[in-house]
Amino acid sequence: MSSPRVLVIGPASKVGVHLVEQLVAQGISPRVAVRRPEAESRDGPVPVRFDFTDPATFAEAVDEVDAIFVMWPPGAGAVRRSVIPLLEVARERGVRRVVFLSVFGAGTLSFLPHAQVERWLESSGLEHVILRAGYFMQNLSTMHRRDIALHSEVFIPAGRGHLGLVDTRDVAAIALKALLEPGHERVYELTGGESLDFYEVAAIFSAVLGEPIVYRAPSFASFIRRWRGREISAGMLAFMTLEYAFTRLDRSGGLTADVERVLGRPPLTLRRFVDDHRERWSEAYQLSR
Numbered sequence: 256m257s258s259p260r261v262l263v264i265g266p267a268s269k270v271g272v273h274l275v276e277q278l279v280a281q282g283i284s285p286r287v288a289v290r291r292p293e294a295e296s297r298d299g300p301v302p303v304r305f306d307f308t309d310p311a312t313f314a315e316a317v318d319e320v321d322a323i324f325v326m327w328p329p330g331a332g333a334v335r336r337s338v339i340p341l342l343e344v345a346r347e348r349g350v351r352r353v354v355f356l357s358v359f360g361a362g363t364l365s366f367l368p369h370a371q372v373e374r375w376l377e378s379s380g381l382e383h384v385i386l387r388a389g390y391f392m393q394n395l396s397t398m399h400r401r402d403i404a405l406h407s408e409v410f411i412p413a414g415r416g417h418l419g420l421v422d423t424r425d426v427a428a429i430a431l432k433a434l435l436e437p438g439h440e441r442v443y444e445l446t447g448g449e450s451l452d453f454y455e456v457a458a459i460f461s462a463v464l465g466e467p468i469v470y471r472a473p474s475f476a477s478f479i480r481r482w483r484g485r486e487i488s489a490g491m492l493a494f495m496t497l498e499y500a501f502t503r504l505d506r507s508g509g510l511t512a513d514v515e516r517v518l519g520r521p522p523l524t525l526r527r528f529v530d531d532h533r534e535r536w537s538e539a540y541q542l543s544r
């Protein structure tokens with residue numbers, strides 16, 4: 256049987272980048288939906304021009320595709336004007352299966368944009384798998400890397416709130432299965448195997464790197480002040496601050512067994528994640544970016 260034709264939205268995102276790698280390793284070259292196809296490497300998967308803020312790009316992206324991995328970039332506008340219209344076009348054009356990257360808590364926090372997409376999918380008639388993922392370890396190697404590399408500190412306004420941090424390599428491995436195999440459940444709740452607060456996160460960094468990394472637990476005001484000087488949209492900063500406000504309430508630290516159930520092995524640990532990305536925590540790496 257021929258492989259399904261797969262489209263990946265957000266191929267450079269924290270999950271997308273690993274999903275593309277894992278698809279290619281299986282011999283499947285996905286189509287990748289990017290805002291600037293001209294900037295993509297010629298040796299990589301075939302890019303198609305796609306922008307959530309430009310509905311004219313939707314039809315070509317989903318044409319002759321069987322299955323799509325979809326995520327919603329918080330800066331890309333309301334889901335009713337971005338993700339949902341894309342899914343409507345996908346359904347019209349014969350896409351059969353959608354794997355949607357949602358967020359842990361979307362099952363109860365019905366006001367979240369992700370929950371709106373979930374509700375649309377449930378009544379869409381499309382085959383779908385919803386991945387409600389917990390806090391990504393990769394936030395630490397991207398957005399928060401600079402504070403760790405240059406100041407030896409974790410600077411996140413989450414107080415003593417706990418999170419079931421998950422490695423996006425695991426989320427991508429489950430997205431891959433959900434795209435390629437029949438018979439998956441409609442919803443998976445994806446966490447790592449440990450519920451940690453950021454004091455414990457910093458302690459794991461210190462132990463693995465052999466140098467002190469301190470958790471500062473800043474106030475929201477000092478967090479926003481520090482981030483104002485960085486390249487981030489106001490919408491994204493507001494979304495991030497809101498997420499950490501929830502974390503502070505300490506209701507987001509629950510763990511599930513779904514990663515192990517689907518992958519047949521325990522989730523990757525934070526210790527392993529820090530060790531695998533050692534070069535990223537160095538000042539030299541940060542300054543070279």
Ligand SMILES: NC(=O)c1ccc[n+]([C@@H]2O[C@H](COP(=O)([O-])OP(=O)(O)OC[C@H]3O[C@@H](n4cnc5c(N)ncnc54)[C@H](OP(=O)(O)O)[C@@H]3O)[C@@H](O)[C@H]2O)c1
Nearest residue numbers: 265267268269306307308327328331357358388389390391
């Ligand atoms: N971060 C977490 O801990 C976490 C946990 C669970 C769920 N989630 C959810 O996962 C989703 C993705 O978050 P993330 O942190 O993984 O994002 P991310 O790594 O920042 O990636 C965002 C991606 O969206 C693309 N993009 C941005 N604006 C676009 C537009 N207008 N049209 C098309 N593509 C666009 C970006 O492309 P460029 O490369 O061109 O900028 C990038 O590939 C969000 O809905 C978030 O709520 C996140």
